[in-house]
Amino acid sequence: MASIAPWKQALDAHIQTLACPTFSLATASQVGGLTAPHVRTLVFRGFYAELPVNKYNPVSGNTGFRSDLIAFTTDKRMEKFRDLGGVEGVASSSLPTVTNNVEACFWIPSDENPMIGKQWRIRGRCFVLPRDLETEDRGVKQTKKWLIEKLSREGGGDGSGFDFAKEYKAHFGNLSPVLRGSFRNPLPGAPKELGDGGLMPKCPIGDDQLDEEVALSHFRVAVIEPTRVEYLDLEGRTKTIWVPVGSDAEKNEKLENFGKVADSWREVEVWP
Numbered sequence: 001m002a003s004i005a006p007w008k009q010a011l012d013a014h015i016q017t018l019a020c021p022t023f024s025l026a027t028a029s030q031v032g033g034l035t036a037p038h039v040r041t042l043v044f045r046g047f048y049a050e051l052p053v054n055k056y057n058p059v060s061g062n063t064g065f066r067s068d069l070i071a072f073t074t075d076k077r078m079e080k081f082r083d084l085g086g087v088e089g090v091a092s093s094s095l096p097t098v099t100n101n102v103e104a105c106f107w108i109p110s111d112e113n114p115m116i117g118k119q120w121r122i123r124g125r126c127f128v129l130p131r132d133l134e135t136e137d138r139g140v141k142q143t144k145k146w147l148i149e150k151l152s153r154e155g156g157g158d159g160s161g162f163d164f165a166k167e168y169k170a171h172f173g174n175l176s177p178v179l180r181g182s183f184r185n186p187l188p189g190a191p192k193e194l195g196d197g198g199l200m201p202k203c204p205i206g207d208d209q210l211d212e213e214v215a216l217s218h219f220r221v222a223v224i225e226p227t228r229v230e231y232l233d234l235e236g237r238t239k240t241i242w243v244p245v246g247s248d249a250e251k252n253e254k255l256e257n258f259g260k261v262a263d264s265w266r267e268v269e270v271w272p
Contacts, residue, residue: 003263004152005068007229007242008047011120014108015044024105025072027126029083038083044106045071045171048223049151049162054174056207061170062162064154069223070104070122073171076220078188084126084222102126104224116234123228123249129221133164150225169210171221177204183215232272239272 051061151159259268
C-alpha cells in the first residue's frame with residue numbers, strides 16, 4: 001500500500017485555485033540522432049484514482065481510492081505518445097517501454113500580482129497506460145501490478161479491487177464533448193493536403209455517446225510518478241525540495257543528511 005506524499009495536499013490546494021488547471025510538461029526525444037526537447041501545455045486531470053466530479057459525466061470513477069500519480073490524457077496517434085515511449089504492439093504495455101523521464105511545472109499566480117506567485121516542479125517517470133488492463137499480456141499484467149501498489153484505499157489497503165476499465169471510461173467522459181470528438185478526427189499533425197485519411201472531422205461526442213469506438217481506440221490516460229518535487233514560493237521567498245528516501249535524486253543532490261523525513265520522503269528547505 002502506498003503512503004500519501006507530504007507535499008500532495010499543498011500542491012492539490014494550489015491547483016484548485018486555478019480557473020483552468022494546466023501545467024507545462026517537458027520531454028526529450030531522439031530525432032535524427034539528436035535530442036529534441038519538447039514543452040507542451042496539458043490539463044491536469046486529477047490524481048489518478050481521484051477523478052474530479054463532473055456533473056455532465058454519466059460515468060463515475062472509482063471511489064475510496066487515492067494516489068500520488070498525476071494524470072493527464074492524450075491521443076495515441078500524437079507525437080507526444082511516441083515521445084513518452086508509447087508503442088502499439090505485443091510489448092507496448094510493458095513497464096520498460098511505456099515510460100519516460102519528464103518534468104511537469106505548475107504556475108500559481110498571486111491574486112495581488114500575477115507577476116509573482118508559486119511554482120511547483122514535479123520530476124518523474126511517465127507511464128502511458130494501456131486501454132485494457134485485464135488482458136493476459138505479461139507487460140500489461142506488470143503495469144497493473146505496479147498501479148495496484150501505487151494506489152491506496154481509504155481506511156487501509158492497496159488498489160486491489162480497483163476497476164481500471166471504469167476509470168478509463170470515466171476519464172473519457174470527463175472531457176468536454178468537443179475534445180472527445182477530436183479523438184475520431186483525422187491524424188493529428190498530418191498535412192491537410194494529404195487528405196483526411198478516410199476520417200472526416202466529426203461533430204462533438206455528447207455525454208450520452210461515450211461508447212464511440214473510434215474515439216475510444218485512440219484515447220489514452222497517462223500518469224506521472226513523482227521522483228522529485230520542488231516548491232518555490234516567490235511571495236514568501238522560500239524553496240522546498242522533496243525526494244524519496246534512498247532515491248537517486250537524494251544521492252545525486254547529496255541530501256541524505258539534511259531536512260526531515262516523513263512517509264518515505266525527505267523534505268529539505270533550500271535557498272531560493
